Amino acid sequence: MLEKLKQQVYEANMQLSQLGLVNFTWGNVSGIDREQGLFVIKPSGVPYEQLKPADLVVVDLKENVIEGKLRPSSDTPTHAVLYRQFPGIRGIAHTHSPWAVSFAAAGRPIPILNTTHADTFYGEIPVSRGLTATEINDDYEENTGKVIVDTFNKQHLSPFEMKGILVNQHGPFTWGMDAKEAVYNAKVLEVVAETDYHTMILNPTVKSMSPNLLNKHYLRKHGENAYYGQKN
């Protein structure tokens, strides 16, 4: 079932590795079929060089495994929460990419300092609060998803404009209209974390980009007035 989606999600998982965002089995990507309410996700702990499309696991939004011989990613409940709470998104990626983790462990958001950032993320990329002891001990992965949603609610962020977050002390989750876009956003987030780090050293009092420049770059690539790329 969902063969086409499995192939897409497989390719997105493999790209995570090709883009240098993961080591070993770390990281996972999923994609959802909104009509059926089912998502496809990488199995837990399988090395990328052994992974095959048929290994992917089909899961429903209540986190039941619907098809698959292997256990799904241990982060599956986080993906499920995000699919439930952010109804429009169709793909999610999670990595431990080093620059993103550096910011997450520092508990710092990724400030909006350059146009590479503005081309993809509509503002500062947020960092969640850390989970409480109770949230960690019970349903940790589910609560990771809830803390992400909580951060978006408190900061009045839209998951369509801000397509990623850093979970405190952990790492990035990104999403998009499909699994491929989620991985694309994971790479952009990593690149922007790297450049911002060096910018902040070069200019410790650097200011955020003006809303004008942010709007210009974000909106030339997104929305009805976009003019970057080819017409579809």
Added chain:
Amino acid sequence: MLEKLKQQVYEANMQLSQLGLVNFTWGNVSGIDREQGLFVIKPSGVPYEQLKPADLVVVDLKENVIEGKLRPSSDTPTHAVLYRQFPGIRGIAHTHSPWAVSFAAAGRPIPILNTTHADTFYGEIPVSRGLTATEINDDYEENTGKVIVDTFNKQHLSPFEMKGILVNQHGPFTWGMDAKEAVYNAKVLEVVAETDYHTMILNPTVKSMSPNLLNKHYLRKHGENAYYGQKN
């Protein structure tokens, strides 16, 4: 038309990717036929692995598309301004390479601290001012070109001696006598930004190179008394 130039510009675009200067579709290179007043540029948003020489777009200096089925790069107006205002240059490259972007976002020029820099760039590599809200909102890409030219005028720089600039909060533009040299200069700029960053940390009071050493290195590679490389 301009098949030979298209091939050259295609190869230069591909080299941008091979040299590790771009991710995804970011970055673009153009080259100009000065006799015909036409330049060839990468289409907007096409991945490098799909790009073919025939995909390149031919544009005139008034920014009209003369040939090509695809939209030209969204940065085409910036290239056009530079070709109009810097009459001798024949190739332009734009990237979002990470070290260059780090300096651009910090609003800092790349100081002249080592001979690698002096071999290619005749002095400190300037950073432009940021664009005003009006410049951003109307004809952003055209105004990006104008701000570059404005910086050169105010700092009394020659585009033949200083073959690149950082646009504030954005990234580098470099140029040269053809598309290939523009890409070469983009790589040198990136390497120099990286080394300078670490030098400035190792020695926060480091001074600029003496004019003597700068002249020696620049002029052994450029101009009538050059003695680096082979005779043509």
Added chain:
Amino acid sequence: MLEKLKQQVYEANMQLSQLGLVNFTWGNVSGIDREQGLFVIKPSGVPYEQLKPADLVVVDLKENVIEGKLRPSSDTPTHAVLYRQFPGIRGIAHTHSPWAVSFAAAGRPIPILNTTHADTFYGEIPVSRGLTATEINDDYEENTGKVIVDTFNKQHLSPFEMKGILVNQHGPFTWGMDAKEAVYNAKVLEVVAETDYHTMILNPTVKSMSPNLLNKHYLRKHGENAYYGQKN
């Protein structure tokens, strides 16, 4: 003799190179057959591209060469001490990977700041004291092993929970249930050193991870209640 173990240790040595952890002949991996009390180790100074399984040297726990035409790694006595003093471990890796060496030379442990670290190392990765002049001059490699064991004893660490250490001014030793896991741990240690370095710059007052989060991540991958990966 020990052909299967030689093959495993050979592959683990080669992986050291593939994972970018060593240059030239630096680094070495060993694996032990606990029943026979013999371990297999890389020969000294042989380039990885020339290494063959048959080149590996068989050594007993008293450091006598039992089989092999080549000299064993000069670090063989360090491996022997660790196998004698940490009876349960079955593989050891030593590298000069750059981020780990940076911490070792600074005399600083690798703090526990992110979940990538907690997934593999159960707490801060310790750094040994430097060796005394006498320890350096006589039986240096043996004493390197003793200083590692001494550090574990003084800090009440278990080699099953903390599978690596930095030797002061030198570099990392890691271990595991086989040679492959020792190399895996060497890579994780390097990645964590890199991310921690940047985190400590981004947040100079960053605190260690809570025991709750450490336990959650470490124990979801290790021990009887682990639920990461596939059932065996």
Added chain:
Amino acid sequence: MLEKLKQQVYEANMQLSQLGLVNFTWGNVSGIDREQGLFVIKPSGVPYEQLKPADLVVVDLKENVIEGKLRPSSDTPTHAVLYRQFPGIRGIAHTHSPWAVSFAAAGRPIPILNTTHADTFYGEIPVSRGLTATEINDDYEENTGKVIVDTFNKQHLSPFEMKGILVNQHGPFTWGMDAKEAVYNAKVLEVVAETDYHTMILNPTVKSMSPNLLNKHYLRKHGENAYYGQKN
């Protein structure tokens, strides 16, 4: 003539590129036949992917080209000075590798902080003074060699124990008993510069390694009591 030496020097030049120490045509390696008093060096400005053994140029110690259709490296006089003044060395490498250049441009030596360094370089790697205006304007490359020798004389260094130097604001020169060892030393110098940089940030008051540890590591690889590697 000197076909075997040309092949060796060719391979050493190619390794410079494979080890990630050079971009484009930067860098050059030479090797000498001490009996004939002739050295073989890379031609100036030829890309590594086009270089062939037959392109190498034969030069005598007075810097006359003895054989070769192409111009020798512009740094040939520096090599000649070093071969004349350091009579025992048989190979020289020059690169613009980024970490080494960062230290050279900062005017700082590479301190002796870890055993990777001590395995190859017997102490702190020196940085030369900058050249005077006169030294730059007349016979620059010759004077670069003289300043290297001058630094060794003033600091009472032996070119057999300290096989490299940073030329101020420029970059590293390394040497050895053949071209291959010179390139090996160029790589070690680069790796050590990288690790030292991070160590100095992690521990701004870090002290140099003790003479005991330096002697142990250097002498286990060099000299009559060496026990690293295989017997010849």
